[in-house]
Amino acid sequence: MSRPPISSPFVAGIFSIFxxxxxxxxxxxxxxxxxxxxxxxxxxNANYKSFRTMSADFSFTLEHPTQKINEQQxxxxxxxxxxxxxxxxxxxxxxxxxxxxVVLKDAKEVNVSDYEPTPDELTPTSVFTLYEKGFVPYxxxxxxxxxxxxxxxxxxxxxxxxxxxxxxxxPAKALLTQAVVMNKDGSRMTYVIRDFKSNTPINETRFxxxxxxxxxxxxxxxx
Numbered sequence: 001m002s003r004p005p006i007s008s009p010f011v012a013g014i015f016s017i018f019x020x021x022x023x024x025x026x027x028x029x030x031x032x033x034x035x036x037x038x039x040x041x042x043x044x045n046a047n048y049k050s051f052r053t054m055s056a057d058f059s060f061t062l063e064h065p066t067q068k069i070n071e072q073q074x075x076x077x078x079x080x081x082x083x084x085x086x087x088x089x090x091x092x093x094x095x096x097x098x099x100x101x102v103v104l105k106d107a108k109e110v111n112v113s114d115y116e117p118t119p120d121e122l123t124p125t126s127v128f129t130l131y132e133k134g135f136v137p138y139x140x141x142x143x144x145x146x147x148x149x150x151x152x153x154x155x156x157x158x159x160x161x162x163x164x165x166x167x168x169x170x171p172a173k174a175l176l177t178q179a180v181v182m183n184k185d186g187s188r189m190t191y192v193i194r195d196f197k198s199n200t201p202i203n204e205t206r207f208x209x210x211x212x213x214x215x216x217x218x219x220x221x222x223x
Contacts, residue, residue, distance in 0.1 A: 036139045040171060041137055044176060052199050053080045053200060054077075055198075056077055056195060058191065059194065060190070064187040067187075091104060110217050111220050113223055135153040148170060150167070150168055151166070151169060153165040153166075166179070178193070
């Protein structure tokens with residue numbers, strides 16, 4: 001049976017952080033854009049691919065002025081190979097690479113399904129191997145400092161729902177610190193990565209559902 005949909009916009013938001021990391025890799029034949037921006041993006045992409053483990057606290061903000069929306073949430077993401085754990089206020093999502101557990105805290109239930117992502121499906125562990133040529137990168141002088149470079153990504157496909165993605169990158173560490181997605185409908189999604197750590201030990205139990213942690217939750221097996 002197919003696994004349950006992950007409906008939270010905040011979950012989609014953090015997945016988008018890592019999607020951005022995969023999309024920014026400029027192909028060798030892509031001559032458009034800014035050479036300095038392309039070089040920094042190449043270093044950042046290679047950097048993330050080299051990590052054995054990753055963990056980060058993050059915040060996600062959705063703003064839509066005309067609809068008077070301003071939603072914020074924080075969470076933590078841990079990745080080890082094909083395994084990951086995403087902890088947020090309303091949900092905890094974890095996989096050991098073969099089984100997916102979605103813990104719905106308000107409903108006090110756990111949905112269990114086989115973890116079978118399709119080749120083109122976005123997951124925190126697959127995004128680093130995706131390849132995309134759909135952006136033209138430009139380094140921006142305005143807002144850039146010695147410790148934070150601003151890169152605008154302009155999509156080649158003008159049918160995309162967004163017209164620009166603005167990245168803040170630490171040039172010394174080649175790490176993404178913030179991404180702002182600017183949508184054509186006037187909304188803006190801001191992702192801030194906080195306290196990023198790489199190559200630190202992560203216990204295998206972090207990627208395995210532990211009934212003792214959720215003793216009163218109903219476990220629903222959808223396999």
